Amino acid sequence: MYGERFPLPRDPSRRRQVVDAFLAAARGGDFQALLAILDPDVVMRIDAGAGAEGGIQTFRGAAAVAGQARAYQRHTTTRQVLVNGAVGLVSMENGQPRGLLSFTIADGKIIAIDILSDPERLARLDLTAPGAN
Numbered sequence: 001m002y003g004e005r006f007p008l009p010r011d012p013s014r015r016r017q018v019v020d021a022f023l024a025a026a027r028g029g030d031f032q033a034l035l036a037i038l039d040p041d042v043v044m045r046i047d048a049g050a051g052a053e054g055g056i057q058t059f060r061g062a063a064a065v066a067g068q069a070r071a072y073q074r075h076t077t078t079r080q081v082l083v084n085g086a087v088g089l090v091s092m093e094n095g096q097p098r099g100l101l102s103f104t105i106a107d108g109k110i111i112a113i114d115i116l117s118d119p120e121r122l123a124r125l126d127l128t129a130p131g132a133n
Contacts, residue, residue, distance in 0.1 A: 015087045016080065018105050023078060023089060026069045034066035039109040044068055049118025065113065081127045090127050097122040 018037060025033035044059040046068075059065050077092040083102035091099040100122060104112035116122060 012087065014108070015103075015105055018108060018110060019080060019087050019089060019103055022069070022103070022110060027078070029070050031066055031070065034069055035062050037110055038062040038065055039106070039111040042109075042111055042113070044113040044115065046115040046117060049120060069113075097125070097127065100125065100127070 021037045022034070024030075025037060040062050041060070042062055042065045044065045046057045046059075048055075048057070059068050078089050079092075080087050081090045081100070082088065083100065086102065088103060089099075089101040090097050091101070096119075098117060098119075100116040102114045103110050104114075
């Protein structure tokens with residue numbers, strides 16, 4: 001989605017580090033750590049599907065996105081997966097995917113997070129772990 005405008009960092013291990021830092025801060029409810037990993041102008045888009053009220057929700061700015069990201073501490077299982085060839089996260093509840101997060105990273109900061117939470121579309125995805133090819 002952002003490949004042309006925002007090239008992915010060349011080092012996949014660095015992308016994993018950034019995603020790991022995001023997940024640790026979100027799980028720990030550490031607002032300051034979230035602010036440190038998020039670009040000040042970060043954008044988060046949440047697509048809950050056509051049947052969801054409000055369609056796509058958008059949050060702008062590090063404080064707004066950090067507040068939303070702390071909600072991921074409630075998910076029982078979150079693991080890394082490949083999303084369009086880059087490291088992302090899938091959150092699971094009761095063995096079912098509840099959200100798929102993809103990240104756009106530049107200069108060691110998250111500049112965009114796209115979340116798919118439409119149960120119908122999530123059920124059709126192949127959620128492959130990094131390095132499982």
